[in-house]
Amino acid sequence: MSGFPEALSRAAALVEATLQDEIGRLPDSQVRDAMAYAAQGGKKLRGFLVLESARLHGIAPETAARSGAAIEAIHAYSLVHDDLPAMDDDDLRRGQPTVHVRWDEATAILVGDALQSLAFGLLAAPEAAPTPEARLDLVASLARAAGGGGMVLGQALDIAAESAEAPLTLDQITALQAAKTGALIEWAACAGARMAQADTRPLATYARTLGLAFQIADDILDIEGDTALAGKRLNKDAEAGKATFVSLLGLEGAKARARALVAEAEAALAPYGPEAHLLRDAAQFVIARRN
Amino acid sequence: MSGFPEALSRAAALVEATLQDEIGRLPDSQVRDAMAYAAQGGKKLRGFLVLESARLHGIAPETAARSGAAIEAIHAYSLVHDDLPAMDDDDLRRGQPTVHVRWDEATAILVGDALQSLAFGLLAAPEAAPTPEARLDLVASLARAAGGGGMVLGQALDIAAESAEAPLTLDQITALQAAKTGALIEWAACAGARMAQADTRPLATYARTLGLAFQIADDILDIEGDTALAGKRLNKDAEAGKATFVSLLGLEGAKARARALVAEAEAALAPYGPEAHLLRDAAQFVIARRN
Numbered sequence: 049m050s051g052f053p054e055a056l057s058r059a060a061a062l063v064e065a066t067l068q069d070e071i072g073r074l075p076d077s078q079v080r081d082a083m084a085y086a087a088q089g090g091k092k093l094r095g096f097l098v099l100e101s102a103r104l105h106g107i108a109p110e111t112a113a114r115s116g117a118a119i120e121a122i123h124a125y126s127l128v129h130d131d132l133p134a135m136d137d138d139d140l141r142r143g144q145p146t147v148h149v150r151w152d153e154a155t156a157i158l159v160g161d162a163l164q165s166l167a168f169g170l171l172a173a174p175e176a177a178p179t180p181e182a183r184l185d186l187v188a189s190l191a192r193a194a195g196g197g198g199m200v201l202g203q204a205l206d207i208a209a210e211s212a213e214a215p216l217t218l219d220q221i222t223a224l225q226a227a228k229t230g231a232l233i234e235w236a237a238c239a240g241a242r243m244a245q246a247d248t249r250p251l252a253t254y255a256r257t258l259g260l261a262f263q264i265a266d267d268i269l270d271i272e273g274d275t276a277l278a279g280k281r282l283n284k285d286a287e288a289g290k291a292t293f294v295s296l297l298g299l300e301g302a303k304a305r306a307r308a309l310v311a312e313a314e315a316a317l318a319p320y321g322p323e324a325h326l327l328r329d330a331a332q333f334v335i336a337r338r339n
Numbered sequence: 340m341s342g343f344p345e346a347l348s349r350a351a352a353l354v355e356a357t358l359q360d361e362i363g364r365l366p367d368s369q370v371r372d373a374m375a376y377a378a379q380g381g382k383k384l385r386g387f388l389v390l391e392s393a394r395l396h397g398i399a400p401e402t403a404a405r406s407g408a409a410i411e412a413i414h415a416y417s418l419v420h421d422d423l424p425a426m427d428d429d430d431l432r433r434g435q436p437t438v439h440v441r442w443d444e445a446t447a448i449l450v451g452d453a454l455q456s457l458a459f460g461l462l463a464a465p466e467a468a469p470t471p472e473a474r475l476d477l478v479a480s481l482a483r484a485a486g487g488g489g490m491v492l493g494q495a496l497d498i499a500a501e502s503a504e505a506p507l508t509l510d511q512i513t514a515l516q517a518a519k520t521g522a523l524i525e526w527a528a529c530a531g532a533r534m535a536q537a538d539t540r541p542l543a544t545y546a547r548t549l550g551l552a553f554q555i556a557d558d559i560l561d562i563e564g565d566t567a568l569a570g571k572r573l574n575k576d577a578e579a580g581k582a583t584f585v586s587l588l589g590l591e592g593a594k595a596r597a598r599a600l601v602a603e604a605e606a607a608l609a610p611y612g613p614e615a616h617l618l619r620d621a622a623q624f625v626i627a628r629r630n
Contacts, residue, residue, distance in 0.1 A: 074487040079495040083487060129452060134444035153425035154498050157448065161420060161455065162487035168459045169482030172475045180471035184463045187478050191460030196365040196374060196453035204370040207445050 052329035056096050062109060063095030063116035064088070070117060070170055074162075082151050082159045083166070086124045089142040093262075093330070094119045094236040100327050101240030101251055104320050107178075114176040115186060115239045118167040122194050123232060125163035128156050130203065164194070177243040185242045193235040202228025215291035222260065229266075230259035237327075253316040254327065261309035262334045264302050267292040269337075271299065306335045343620035347387050353400060354386030354407035355379070361408060361461055365453075373442050373450045374457070377415045380433040384553075384621070385410045385527040391618050392531030392542055395611050398469075405467040406477060406530045409458040413485050414523060416454035419447050421494065455485070468534040476533045484526040493519025506582035513551065521550035528618075544607040545618065552600035553625045555593050558583040560628075562590065597626045 067087050074080045095116035102112030131138040131146040132153060139149050148156035170176060171186045192198055205224040209216050216224065237255035238248040271294055293302045313331040317324040358378050365371045386407035393403030422429040422437040423444060430440050439447035461467060462477045483489055496515040500507050507515065528546035529539040562585055584593045604622040608615040 071487075075492060077487070077492055077495050078499065079487050079491060125452075129448055132448065134448060155495070157420050157423065157425060158491050158495055158498075161416075161451070161485075162491040164452065164455050165482045165486030165489075165491070169479055169486065172479035172482060180475055183475055184471055184478075187475075188460055188463035191456045191463060194452075195456030195460065196362075196368070196370050198456075200370060200449050200453040200456070201366060201368055204368050204446070204449055207449075208369065 052326055052333055055100075055326050056091065056093070056330075056333075059096035059099045059116065060090075060092035062099070062113050063092050063120055066113040066170075067117035067120055070121075070166060074166075078151065078155060079158050079162055082147050082155050083163055085144075085150065086128050086147050086159055086163065087121065089144070090120075090124075092116075092120055093334075094123055094232060096330065097233065097236035097255070097327075098239045100324075100330070101237050102243055103240065104323055104327075105240045105244035105246055107240055107243045111175065111177065112240060112243065114170045114173065115243065116236075118170040118176075118186075118190065119232060119236045119239070121163045121167040121170065122190065122199075125160040125167075126194075126199060126203070126232075128163070129160040132156055135203075135207070167194075179245065182243050182245050185245070186239065189238070189242060190235055193231040198227055198231035199229075202226070202231065209290065215295070217291075218293075218296050221291055221293065221296065225260060225263040226256065229263050230256060233259035233262065250316050250319045254313050254331075257309045257313040257316065258331050258334060261306045261313065261331070264293040264306040264309070265335050265337065267294045268299065268302055268306070270294075303335075310335055343617055343624055346391075346617050347382065347384070347621075347624075350387035350390045350407065351381075351383035353390070353404050354383050354411055357404040357461075358408035358411055361412075361457060365457075369442065369446060370449050370453055373438050373446050374454055376435075376441065377419050377438050377450055377454065378412065380435070381411075381415075383407070383411055384625075385414055385523055387621065388524065388527035388546070388618075389530045391615075391621070392528050393534055394531065395614055395618075396531045396535035396537055398531055398534045402466060402468065403531060403534065405461045405464065406534065407527075409461040409467075409477075409481065410523060410527045410530070412454045412458040412461065413481065413490075416451040416458075417485075417490060417494070417523075419454070420451040423447055426494075426498070458485075470536065473534050473536050476536070477530065480529070480533060481526055484522040489518055489522035490520075493517070493522065501581065506586070508582075509584075509587050512582055512584065512587065516551060516554040517547065520554050521547060524550040524553065541607050541610045545604050545622075548600045548604040548607065549622055549625060552597045552604065552622070555584040555597040555600070556626050556628065558585045559590065559593055559597070561585075594626075601626055 068084060071083045071087060098116040098119060099109055099112050127141055128147045130136050131141055132148055138146055147159055168187055171183060177183045177186060202224055206228055234252055234255035237251045241248040241251055297305055310331045314328050317327055359375060362374045362378060389407040389410060390400055390403050418432055419438045421427050422432055423439055429437055438450055459478055462474060468474045468477060493515055497519055525543055525546040528542045532539040532542055588596055601622045605619050608618055
């Protein structure tokens with residue numbers, strides 16, 4: 049794990065500072081305060097993936113930080129909306145009261161909406177990538193990853209699964225997760241290649257396998273994790289009788305599948321050689337993490 | 340009113356077809372169906388403003404239709420979220436059950452979220468404007484107009500006003516409306532100038548005065564209107580004891596103010612000469628309309 053935790057912390061600090069600076073430019077309002085609150089904390093793994101993929105393509109961290117902030121703004125908005133009573137109904141997020149608990153539901157809806165707008169504004173500014181074409185590619189691809197063919201589709205499939213008569217099959221849950229969490233992780237990992245207008249395919253393969261491993265690890269943590277460390281309620285899916293990778297593969301089967309996916313993710317990084325060691329470490333991290 | 344109703348209908352048809360086509364490209368899902376439902380109907384005045392400002396700058400309708408669809412997607416998302424029980428709690432919109440009534444609240448939250456992503460995707464595609472710089476300007480300016488310094492700020496101020504101890508002053512309600520409805524109308528009217536990378540100032544002045552007149556007319560319709568024609572519940576603000584332009588200026592005072600603003604809006608169009616006759620007619624329409 050040579051240097052990965054430190055690199056993740058450094059990336060998280062730079063990305064959060066960039067995001068908070070952008071939020072701070074908005075007119076003073078309760079929504080702005082609640083946006084700043086929602087953007088705090090978390091691992092910022094997506095922001096880290098942006099910075100690392102940018103580094104592999106010779107893009108400066110200050111440039112990449114805008115895309116890192118954009119993807120974390122989208123992630124933060126999705127958590128705020130997902131925590132609402134009509135969705136997952138969660139009171140706790142990153143160890144703090146959720147936005148609708150701390151303020152109210154209307155504020156939480158608006159905070160999510162404004163964080164999404166902010167993300168696209170971050171990418172359209174000249175500082176976001178060397179060329180206009182690259183910036184447009186970042187905008188267009190984020191719109192696809194976040195929208196009704198990406199993350200939102202995954203959330204909708206997840207909600208539909210709750211009222212479905214039969215639990216999901218392994219193929220269905222894999223497709224659901226590829227959209228729900230995979231689309232944003234893939235965007236993050238490919239962002240550096242997009243900034244440099246380079247081939248995104250190796251990083252897309254890395255991200256697809258990593259994202260699935262990440263979700264399997266989440267299902268394992270939901271069973272084995274520690275609420276205090278996780279900063280959110282655990283064991284929810286099992287209580288709700290939802291199909292998860294653990295319920296479908298068993299605990300040991302799920303762990304073996306996650307390890308195999310991580311090996312695939314590492315193999316996909318071959319074109320980048322030793323320079324990609326932090327992305328390799330990140331892949332190991334997703335199955336070793338405790339929160 | 341020479342030709343304005345026909346031009347508005349033609350614009351609405353082109354913009355809605357473009358928007359529905361883009362929604363139709365998403366994978367089949369309940370969220371996609373509900374997005375298509377939410378995008379139906381309405382006057383599409385914002386889409387019309389985009390097409391007309393584009394025509395004044397020599398931009399083809401097919402090009403401008405993408406920006407028209409984008410602003411109508413943002414407008415539709417804001418209505419879906421605004422109608423939620425935690426916000427305005429409305430059952431009826433454009434004469435039909437609101438999305439959360441027809442489906443459920445979770446679907447309505449996701450539909451709004453996905454419509455916002457779709458808007459930015461529409462603008463980032465090569466078909467949206469002749470140059471990459473113009474497309475980025477459309478994206479950046481829409482992010483500002485829709486976000487925490489624009490429409491969302493206005494919605495937050497509107498909610499805060501409901502629990503404020505004193506009713507809003509005329510200055511406060513003007514600032515609130517400039518953000519809540521004015522920001523999107525201004526974006527729509529300036530979009531054609533942005534596509535051509537021309538000066539947006541005359542159209543911005545037109546839009547600011549038109550937007551305010553539009554809101555005053557809404558307050559007047561809320562008192563004098565016909566629910567069947569409006570397709571939504573009326574007399575809500577008066578029942579809630581909220582300050583409106585009518586409560587602050589009186590019915591006749593509000594009508595006089597709206598007429599003065601329309602005259603200002605028409606004057607701002609002088610640089611465009613007779614070519615701008617449909618925008619002049621649109622300004623007359625906002626105070627003559629019955630829904």
